[in-house]
Every structure is written in C-alpha cells, then in structure tokens.
Amino acid sequence: MRIEEAIKQNKPFSSEFQKAIVNLVYTASWWNQVATRLLRPFGISQEQYNILRILRGMGDQPATIKTLTERMLDNNSNASRLVEKLKKKALVERLECPMDRRRVDITITAKGLQLLDETASIMDGNIHSNFAHLTEEESLQLNELLDKMRG
C-alpha cells in the first residue's frame, strides 16, 4: 500500500523528500509493531532483544553500559534500565569491572543465549519469508538510500 493510502492523505506531499520522511517514520512504526508482536511470546521487548543480540555478538568479551549505548539502535534509550530488567529475568549478569569501578561488565547468561536461540527461527527465518517483500538487490538499494539520507 502506498503511503498516501496508508495514512489516508488526500493532498499530495509538497515533495518526494517530505513524503520520504513520513514514509520512513510510518514504515519504522509498522516494523515496530511487527517485531513487538513476534517477540511478545518470549516476554521481551525489541530493545531488550537488541541488547541480548549485542551481548552475544561480543563473544567472551563483556560489554559496559557505554558499549551498549553506542551500539544500540536507539542510542538515547536507557541502557541502564534495560539491563536492569534483563537481569531480573536472569538473561544477563552484571559485575563490577575490576579495572574501573565506575564501569559495569555485562554478559549474557546461558538462559539469555537460549532465549536468542528460541527466537531465531521467528526473528531470522520467518522475517525473511513473511516480510521480505524486498529482494536482496532492492534491500541493497534501500540500505544505500537510508545511509545517504542520514548524510
């Protein structure tokens, strides 16, 4: 569905660029809803999921809050509080960093890794089959345009 129909806009946009901004926000919101629903059965939010993925990507190396903040998609989000919630679910561990007591070393637990495994087919496989209305070539174009848009 074209963006104009999606938001029932009858007047034309003042430019393709203006439309692209609206389309970007709308499409991100659309995706957000999809992802939220996919993750709901696992009891975690997209943001918490994202943190678990980053932690797994660190391998043996622990992450600090700072590291997470830098790598999170929304880097104004509050890594401290998200980590706190993950800790309550025993999905991550938090240890005072011995080198620098200001820091906190965060690692994913076995339970956290297991949860990621359980989400894999839905979050990786299914997405591609159910939502991949773009070919690889189109996805590549989209990536280039989004990168360019941010300047």
Next chain:
Amino acid sequence: MRIEEAIKQNKPFSSEFQKAIVNLVYTASWWNQVATRLLRPFGISQEQYNILRILRGMGDQPATIKTLTERMLDNNSNASRLVEKLKKKALVERLECPMDRRRVDITITAKGLQLLDETASIMDGNIHSNFAHLTEEESLQLNELLDKMRG
C-alpha cells in the same frame, strides 16, 4: 556513515534484508531525534505536531479520535491522551459530536494554526536544506522501496 559503522557492528549482516531492517529502525530513530530537537522550542512533541497537521489538513471538517488514529503515523499511539495534552495548551478544541454522542469532534484552534505557521520554516524549509541529502529522484526511489517493503 554506513549503518555498520553507525552501530559499530563488526560482523557482516546475514543478508541485505536483515541489514535493511536494522537500517530502517536506526534511521527512523535518527530522524526522531532530529525532529524532537527541532520541535522542542515550540513546546510540542512530534506526535502532537502530527495531530495538528492532520487537523489542519481537515479544513473546516472536524476530526474524531478515530479519524486521527487512522491517519496518525503510529496508529497505536493514543490519540485521546495526545488530544487532551493539546487541549491543555489551547491548540485544539474538543466538542461532543451532536450526531453521535459517542464521538468527539476535534478542531484546531487559531493558536494551533499559528503554531504550525511558526514551525513552517523550520519543519518544512530547513529540513529540506539541512537534511535533504537525497535528491527528489532518490526520495522517489526510497518511497517505492519502503512501500514495497510493507508489502
């Protein structure tokens, strides 16, 4: 900056499509931050701004909460509460619909229209000059890809 650098991802994405999903969320978050900062001096949030724009677009016709919900970019957002906040700022009016007392007719006030006028140069003009790293042709492509992505 390419998305991999932006989120300091060292491992390659499993596919261009997976990367596009991450890029979409990241770029929307980037835009969200830009817009939030642009609107902050005017004392309204992006969502409230969006509602004002929809109301202005209605012309003389009033909008109901339902109408707003349908047209909002994030249609899970809570139009009732956003309207309530706009009303407190005297930017909109809310009247019981005489035809159907379940409904509420919402209209933008003169003050609301004035606020939109004040934001115009920043939200319309400036965006294009400061953030339009895309040409019209590229914006068009982006629109097509985003529309296609949603299926």
Next chain:
DNA sequence: CAACATTCAATGTATAGACATATATTTGCA
C-alpha cells in the same frame, strides 16, 4: 421494542525514549 453486539472514546498499567541531574570513580595537571 428488548436484548445483545458493536462502536467510540477514555483509562489503567506496563514498557521505553528524551533529557537533566546526581553520584561515584578516575584522570589530569598545577
């Protein structure tokens, strides 16, 4: 027309983002 279903809006509760501020620790340098 009465009973039931549907629609519209509001609200309760959980999660998260935006931003300022607080607190502890470390660094740097006079």
Next chain:
DNA sequence: TGCAAATATATGTCTATACATTGAATGTTG
C-alpha cells in the same frame, strides 16, 4: 599530592507506545 575536570552509570520526570479493559452510546435483530 590535592583538587578540578572528565567519565561511567544511575535515577527523576515528562512524554509516548502497547495492549487490555471499561463504559457509554448506538446498531441490529429476533
């Protein structure tokens, strides 16, 4: 060394999304 600046994290407060539920008004149908 001592003290100010910088850094890392946590927290307070406002705003907003996600979703279930409530309650009033209206539609529908036997």
